[in-house]
Amino acid sequence: MSRNTNTGSAPAGGLSSLFAPTSVAVVGASNDTAKMGGLYFQHLLQSFDGTSYPVSRSGRPVQGVASHPSLTDLPEVPDVAFVAVPAAAAAAVTREAADLGVPVVVLHTAGFAETGEAGESAERELTAYARARGTRVVGPNSMGVYAGATGANLLGLPARPGGVAFISASGTLIESIAPKLRAGGLGFRNVVGFENQADIEIHEYVEYCASDPGVDVIAVYLEGIRNESGRHFVDALKAAARTKPVLVLRGAQTDSGQRSAVSHTAAIVSPSMIYDGLLAQAGVIEVEDESQLMPLIEALSIAPRAGSDRVAVIGNGGGFATLTADAVERAGLRVPEFSPGVQAALREALNPLAAVGNPVDAVIDDDGDGSLWGDLADIVVRDDIGAVLKFGLYKDEAGSREFSSVVGEARALGGVSKATGIPIFVYSPYGDADEAIVRAFLDEGIPVVRTPRIAGRALAASASPGAGREASGPPGAGTGAAEQPHTGHDSRPSAALPEFESLAAVAELGLPVPARRFLSARELQADDAGALTFTAPNVVLKIVIAGVHHKSDIGGVRTNVPGDRAWAEARAMLQRFASAGDHAAEGVIVMEQVAADGPELLLSARRDPAVGPVVTVGAGGVLAELLRDVRTFAAPLTDDEAVALLDSLGIAPLLHGYRGSKGVDVARLAARIAAFSRAFAEDHTLQEVEINPLMTAAQDFWAVDAIVRREDQNPC
Structure with missing residues (x-):
């Protein structure tokens, strides 16, 4: 058997x-x-279309198949080597x-990074060795x-083929989902339990599954990403979600992304909030807990896709009609009032007491053969x-309603769905209690969910790809930087620059900064400095004290100071702080006061050790920590993503103009934020930039206060 002598850079592929x-x-x-080696080989033999090679030191046959003492003794180089021996071996x-x-x-072997520093080091060295030779590693x-393409079952459990791709950080969750899929008549296309994620990263699995025509639904269980790959992660999810439903369930988040910093952002944005932002940026459906995962997978695997966010709710019972409609709207969908023509047709089909506006409360005592519900669905579409979401108390009805009527309803609704291509879901609080009833609907392509909340989530997931999603192309500069990823450890020494230097750095990143000048304590104490004048009608004075970044908290900011009084007032401010003796002031920044009547924003960029460069936008000024109205996206941003980021804020109505106010030029502001994010992502010496506030007006905006942390090139 020939050996590979390629020692070049790591390949991009391997997942085929x-x-x-x-x-x-x-x-x-x-x-x-x-x-484990016996169980996994047994499952492989039972399902695999290809050649299975048992490797055993004994050299004796394994489960009836001739074995080989080592990989070097095989007659060919296998596509996959599954390793189930102790860590050292x-x-x-x-x-x-x-x-x-x-x-x-x-x-499959444990005993690497999850055991501590020594295991992590061994894992890192092993992965580097393999990648340098063109071999990719799943796990450890x-x-x-x-x-599913060839039936290779390398799981410790039976697996049925189907259209579900499941990318999971947890083997236990795979064990939990597999029997539920089988019970629902569904199966797997691709499954991977990546656990330690030493080499192949989540976005690579997502990219492959998105391109696999055998995949109908992609589900991801996520505990975190690595190697500053946030932008790649978002791009992969976003591209996948344009063509297939993508569900993401998040597990425990760590504080690895938090560090000691002086910015508002570090106090506000948690690691969990970063992931919230990434998933929103990608446009995928975040699953709230495990109980929602299987119903959503089932619904999206069985029913056709929703063509819009307009949902018709029909059923019997006013209370459930209201609760169901509320759940649908809370999921971000619409329950629009039907047109007069549709309402007239519903009225003709039902009795005068029925509510026909949407939701529909049919107010009937007898479902008959069940075909009525198909007639109503045919009208509302x-x-x-x-x-369409149909609700009903099927368990209670099972005693008084013939089962044939339920089957008739399922066939009628299924017929409408097949004829129109419009998904129809059934919600029943007892829908999972009677398997025969559930199966009757599933056989007709009608998913059954057991709470209105899950019904709303399932409909939202069905409507999400292509429905109101921004379709920006791949981001510009900076996205190809992952060829040589950072280690994910933020150990580089850095320190906050003096404010005047921070403002200069922000200007270099492309954000407007008002005209300004730094007056040192020595200048202000000189007798001839009174001749200094400032042409701006009004200026802002800010005391400069080492280590003090939020100057308004100590009375170190004055506004509306006439320009011709700037020097005198700056000198008085310096003397006041000197007399108090609490702080040793280095000087005063004199800045032109801008005419800003829009909302104040917080804008920051920083490098998360796991995610990489991220940008946070939110309510700024003194309200930053009070409102905590912020959202974080992976950088660099596209212009469309920057608009979406601004529009996701609670203060977004103020930006667009509220109750007669002019608002701001959101598109122009977003374009500048996107450019700022690209410049930050490209400059790896920058560790954190925070502008608070970024002041806004109808056509302009200015960074008036900034904190910049840059990597210390000479920490000694």
Whole structure:
């Protein structure tokens, strides 16, 4: 067998070999299915269309298949080497696989980064060795992989083929979802338990699954990303969500992204808020908890996609009609009033007591053969409706309503859905209690959900791709920087620049800064300095004290000072602080006072150790920490993303003009923020920039206060 002598840079691919392998070697394969190597090899033999190679030091047959003592003894280089031996041996096997040119190694083995610093170091060295030779690594500590294209089941559990891709940081969650999919008649296309994520990152799995025509729905269980890959993560999710439903469930978040800093941003934005922003930026559906994951997967796998956010709600019962409509609207969808023509048709089909405006309360005592609900659905979809939600108490009705009537309803609703391509969902609080009733609807392509909240979430997920999503192309400068990723540890020494230098740095990043001058304590104490004049009608005075960044808290800011009084008032401010003795002032910044009548904003950019460069925008000034109205996106931003970022804020109405106010030029402001984000992302010496406030007016905006932390090039 030939060996790979390629020692060049790490490849970008490898996932085709992982998710569509033709040959797989299981290292540690055993006849004992109570052992992981035995169990995994058993599942592989039961499902795989390709060639299965057991690798066992004994050299004896494994489950009826001739084994080989090592990977080097195989008759060919396998596409995947699944490693289920202890950590010390697993490291040697991975190096052997890399030397041979095995495209992908799946390290089921634990005992690496999750064990501490020594394990992390060993994992890092092993991954670097493999990547340098063209081999990609899944895991370590991986639950395994399922490759539906060829049936390669490298999971510790049975898996049914289907259209669901599940990318998970947790093997336990895979174990939880798999039987539920089987029970619902669904199955997996691609599954990976990436756990330690030492090499292949989440966005790479998402990119592959988005391009796989066999994938109908992508579900991700996320605990965090690595290597400052936030922009790549967002791009992959955004691209996938344009063509397929993408669901993301987040687990525990750490404080790794937090650090000691002097900015408002560090006090406001938590790691969890960063991920909230990334998922909103990507336009995917964030699943609130595990109980929602399976219903959403099922609904999006079975029903056609919603063509719009307009939902018709129909059923029997005024209270449930109201609750269901409320849940749909809380999910961000609309329950529009039907047109007069549709209402007239509904009135003709129902009795005079029925509510027909949307939601529809049919007020009927007998469902008959169930076909009435199909007739009503056929009427309401005439109003450019994107989806229909039918509610009912099917468990209670099962005793008084013939089962054939339920089947008739399911067939009638399914017929409308198939004929129109419009999804129809059924909500019943007891929908999961009677399997026969649920199955009747599922067989007709009608998902059944058990709470109005999940119904709303499922409809929102169905309507999300292509429905109101911004379609910006890939971001410009800075997005290709991940070829040599940072380690993810923010150990580079840095310090906040003096404010006057910070303002200069902000101006270099492309944000307007008012005219300004720094008057040192020595200048202000000189007898002849009174001749200094400032042409601006009014100026702002800001005391400069080392280590004090929020000067308004100590009375160190004065506004509306006449320009011709600037020197005298600055000298008086300096003397006042000197007399108090609390702070040693270095001088005073004199800045032109701008005419800003718009809302004050907080704008910051910083480098999160895991996510990379991020930009935060929110309510600024003295309200920054009080309102905590902020949103964080991965940088660099596109112009469209910057608009979306501004529009996501609670103060967005003020930016667009509220109750007769002029508002600001949001498109122009967004373009400047996007340019600022690109400049920050490109300059890796910058660690943090905060502008607070960024003052706004109808056509202009200015950075009037700034904190900049730059990497210390000479920390000694």
